[in-house]
Amino acid sequence: MLKAKVTVTLKKSILDPQGSAVEKALKSMGYPVDEVRIGKYMEVTLPEAARGNATEMMHEICRKLLSNPVIEDYRFELEDKE
Structure with missing residues (x-):
């Protein structure tokens, strides 16, 4: 079996x-962060x-269902499932 690890983020x-x-x-808690993006x-x-x-x-699954290609980017890694 294969496992695809998919991450979808806003463009x-x-x-x-x-x-x-x-x-x-x-920042209000004192952490020096520059930017946060949620995915x-x-x-x-x-x-x-x-x-x-x-x-x-x-690629087809991500484009058709898991992401909205107009506003989101996706990436994935394939690995053998243990």
Whole structure:
């Protein structure tokens, strides 16, 4: 089996109000942070038979369901599931 570790974040050009709120809170607590951006993390398990086209399949899954390509970027890593 394969495990895809997917991270989805807002594009840099998109305002991130949740990230801004966390940034302000951290600064008010005395932490010297420059910027905070909030994202999503997902794990997708694929059958061993998908190994040949796993990268292509994950790009399709991310574009069609896990992210909104207009406002979000995604990245993923594939690894063998133990």
